Amino acid sequence: MITADFRAMAESDWQSITDPSIPQIFIGMATCGEAAGALSIYKAMESALIKNRIKARIHKTGCLGMCYCEPMVDIIKPGQPRITYKNLTPETASELITDYLINGNYRPDLALGVWGKELDGIPNLFGLDFMKFQQRTALKNIGVINPEDISQYVACGGYKAFEKALGTSQQNIIDEVEKSGLRGLGGAGFPTGLKWKACYKTQSFPKYMICNADEGDPGAYMDRSLLESDPHSVLEGMLIAAYAIGCSRGYIYIRDEYPLAIKRMAIAIDQTRQYGLLGDNILDSDFSFDIEIREGAGAFVCGEESALLASIEGNRGMPRHRPPYPAESGLWGKPTDINNVKTLANIPAIITNGAEWFAGRGTESSKGTAIFALTGKVANRGLIEVPMGITIRRIIYDIGGGVPDGKKFKAVQTGGPSGGCLPAELLDLPIAFDSLAAAGSIMGSGGMVVLDEDTCMVDVARFFLDFAQQESCGQCIPCRLGTKQMFEILDDITKGNGKQTDVDVLLELSDSIVRTSLCGLGRTAPNPVLTTIRYFRNEYDAHINDKKCPANVCQALVNGGQVDE
């Protein structure tokens, strides 16, 4: 039960962390932080504290999204602002304890930024290029709070939106979400409000609510980061959606490649249950709802909603024909609402601040913010949340800091295996669902991989088709055999066996696959080939006619066919 007492207690506890009497240390411990060595930093700092007999509190937070600075540590010393340190090693981490906590030297050489007004030699964290163009809504808590502690989420205004939603009618909430113009951030961009309305109107019970956290797109990891760093925001979004639609049971479908996300989500669910936010008669209302975690088992196609349903039901994850859409006949034939992690994480902010506030940002048809995982050949790699309509140039050059090592930018890949590669000419394209679709790519789940001049576009197309043909469920022929044929043609081209007619055959095959496949996997699988042919036709010609790979990537075409190891 979220009583005033609990909220007050959580807030005073949070107060004692942000304005502490003993030093507070925050270590970013999401998967990427741990892979970068956060665990050894944790041990080094702990032993340095014990050795110097310093009383301090260590918090394990999620990740701030600045993956290029991992491992990161934040320190709040009594009377001082929160300072973020970057790229620490166990040695520099223990130096930091002695230098800053004992001698008062805040080590500007190790610091990244300070939360608030700049100190001597340390800039304001939120004034950094990486942060200043961002508008964080769904990501506002990541790296700030401890994801395993519900009270920190509550202290930052958590579950207020849900309490507000419980006080209004279901129709009101659906109208609010519809008015906000929020579109599904899982890739397809279907208006969330319409989906909810369809499910709400279907008169069949029980209804199910599913959070799709099967983030299979290679090159995208914002869902993982959200689940690991702020699981309660997703739970709150689910609770609001379930209340609005009238669902009695929910599932979170997380892929099993994300063990830490599963663990943190399980802890979060336990805590919400403990505080009466899940279960029967939530917060003394008539609304009863419970959530269960379902692990995916390594199938990309299960991100498609009907395949996901089949997987939860205990079958092979194979998509089926739609309509009927899940909103009418989903899990076990009952109405089911399926939303992506990022969509749900936006819901509490819409309920708290109102539809107008949300609709005030973004473009005419794409409202709000977009979350991207900026990776590849770019200086500042990480998670960003930017308003819709921002240009690609701003993302790559201002936020991302451009292409490192003085290399030339060649293309940016968005939308994973369903998306496409956009060339330098389109750098000023505003990011929105429709503009990306017009350019031949898609918004997708939000992977944004920057490719430099050392990347061969034919090889990239081959890579995605290899992925698509491996992940095809094998149910419909265009996808199963078509992607395989396309992959083999591309493979031949990269091996120097390309024929003059290959590009035309690829275009023809793509056309049939796009038009006749059963599900989104097949319908979008040719996109990487179509966009690379559209924008980088010269590279295909060089491979086929001159038997040369301009980027020197394709092994068979460099060094006269000698494999360079």
Added chain:
Amino acid sequence: MNVISPVLSFFKKRDDKKTDKEIVRENPCIDCSICLEVCDKGLWPSVLMADIKAGQFEDARKHGIDQCNDCGDCSAECPMSIPLYKYLRVGKVLSQYNKDKSGLIPILLELQSNYGYLPEDMISHIARYLNLSVGHIRSVASFYKSLRLTPPGRRHVCICRGTACHISGAPKLTRETEKLLGIKEGETSADNEYTLDTVACVGCCALAPVITVNSETYGKMDREKIKKQLKIPGDKDENPG
């Protein structure tokens, strides 16, 4: 693949022509109740085993199987060396789930996390419990990439083949690791030490290229780091050919 284990042998049809020796081999329990005496939780492992063998998971639950803490004392003390803990482990997982098809994938994943793969006999256990055909379970297990029907090596190495890893040199890394370990992708080394696989994306794209070893993630890998991480002795790959 054909794994013959004690569990499987029990499910074979009882043959009256069998000698006493064979019958004892199939059900070696002599009702000495030593397992009952050694169990910290006060369970009777041989009774639980009988429940599980008979597919009576409700009875196993009534007899308190969920309290079993996998200590293995019962098997260690058994005078007939019956691998009681094996039955208890399978039974404990199965009895947690309802007799419902929707429990299939969670059961398979949990059993796999205990054993590293899905032995043939376990699939028949699950089939009996969930009232599904063995064929259905095999079709599901072969569909999902995380589910294995063959045992992996002690170090399960997965190289990420996500987009960011691909352009940061994952294909080259895969070739080099194949050479280092002397096995191809998807294979297990002869000494059962390494299994090499690829994974779609582990979501650590900023640290590309990434590998995972037994579910631990390591970023910014190259040949030398892989060698260090996998503790590969010597330079056997330096030999030509």
